[in-house]
Amino acid sequence: MDLEGILRDARRGRPAFIPYITAGDPTLEWTGRFLDALAEAGADVVELGVPFSDPVADGPVNQRAAERALGSGTTLAGILDAVAAWRRRGRKTPIVLFTYINPPLRMGLGRFAERCRDAGIQGVLPVDLPPEEAGEFRRVLAAARVGAVFLASPTTAVARLPLIAEAATGFVYYAARLGVTGESRTLSASLARELRALKRHVRRPIAVGFGISTPAQAAFLSRLKRHARARNAGRGQAAAAGRLVDGVVVGSALVRIVEEHPPREAARLLRKAADAMVRAMGGRE
């Protein structure tokens, strides 16, 4: 199933749970183990961050993760090799790369797309590449049958939404708050309204991230209905049709676990945290 299909999948009865970790933090060997933990906890898609020297869209937690990953010698090529090795162990959980565009540009976009396909990457989110600049990126990804994910944010003009929706072949990622990645104690009061407005313009599945850090926040997003007054339509097709959010991305809260604990302990705690998120969102299918 492609990314869009996975996010839409009605059998799940809840939005996809999409945990984020930074590849190579603290080393690429551990990234494989962390991916195991997230997959076993029921992650529907994993977002894997490519560390970059100048992560302008990231808050302090992810910045430090990128520094640790670069400090251990992590490269884009190494990450793709590590994902390929993980796939060879029989792991099927879809992976979306979250990357600044310079490392793929340096590799060559055509080569990057082919290597993503060969490694078993299902999608790429280029965080500093708006659709207006993404012509070649979209062509090479489409040719390699790898999905493209683009962001929308509270400051995105309505006039640009069709462009974003058309460019995003996997899903549209809505940044739930202004600013950079990180944890928030509370979600924006206008988030539900913003998402409903977005849904009117975007047919692609919508995942929400930036500032989602607790099971309660994930649960809140999972319960949102497409129409403000809709009753709970139960499970199955009807529920999927009425669901406002198709995926929930949790990043910095998990990256912080990796930062604060020795890797073996971090793997155990990642699994525990991911499990709590999945249960809060409605459990496993």
Place this chain on the structure above:
Amino acid sequence: MKMRRVVPGRFADFGGRYAPETLMGPLMELEEAWESFRADRAAQAELGRWLKDFVGRPTPLTRADRLSAALGGVRIYLKREDLAHTGAHKINNTVGQCLLARRMGKRRVIAETGAGQHGVATATAAAAMGLECRVYMGETDMERQALNVFRMRLLGAEVVPVSSGSRTLKDAVNEALRDWAASAPRTHYLLGSALGPHPFPTIVRELQSVIGREARAQILAAEGRLPDLAVACVGGGSNAIGLFSAFIADAGVALVGVEAGGEGLSSGRHAARLAPGSGAAPGVLHGTFTLLLQDAHGQVKETHSVSAGLDYPAVGPEHAALAAVGRARYVAASDEEALRAFDLLARTEGILPALESAHAVAYAARLGRKLGAGKTVLVNLSGRGDKDIEIIRNSRPPRGGARKPLILSGERGFSGEKVSMKKPPRKRRSG
């Protein structure tokens, strides 16, 4: 569905708008506001008044007779941006952008700064127009430009140390972009060089083009002809593009940008991106596609220069384009050469140039001797050297006294020509 195919802000293949989605809205708002500001005659007249009455424009063009004589008779003219208010060209841009911020109804400006000149210029314009001001500055730069940190604080600005990455200009830009992504509705990001996502390179070029317009008229009045060569230092490239913009259509005027050669290009410790041998490759940093110092995996490299204002791994996209089409040439001057040019200008003309500007003087001196009498060279003296006195003092040979003057130093030093690999006399940062 029809897509917008035309991407604005391109200079040949370079430039563009490679920004996170959270910044796209603010950048488009800025583009619209800028276009209306440009078209509004009253606003332009107001800008003109600020440049005249506050900045002190026009800045003079000084014929550097003793420097020229020392170099064998070439005629060197200095465009005196060091005499603008706050001591550097940066104020041309900050006055313009503060007016723009006010026009957009934004009461807060944020800025990044390397040497501190842009930070001081931002704090100055913000104070004069009653705007709240925060400046991000790398911790390394705060150490080597402590005086400018104090100046900014005196002007009421909040200076925020940046401790991530290399703790220099590029990290300060990262932090300013992050602030802006969260604060754009009430904040204008006052970017200080001809860098960043569209429309910044265009806005900064236009606001700095006053340097070139004045210099062109002044040299025509003095010489009755255009210069053979126009020279400026290039960090991000705002003073250079401001100067070059007036001469790009004049094929007879050679344009030369001088980058920071640091400890020599082959040492890897430098900040040259366009000079032959720099090792830079095309890439995206801070929202623009340009030549970038990066490793084989696309990670941005740390740079080195004795002058904080040139210590940056990417170059303004319009310079990348001018280099690609061959309209301008880019060379590098080493730390040591810049320090020697500083001495030379101090002793022949009674002017202490900023270390950034000393790079341009170094190249002019070098080329001037080759060109000889009858040729005219226009050098943009982008700032004054008061902020660098501490660095200069710490770079002196142990017994004191002046360094060997540049004019006696033989035929080496510039990339693309013969590059000096001489080590600097001693450590420059004295803790």
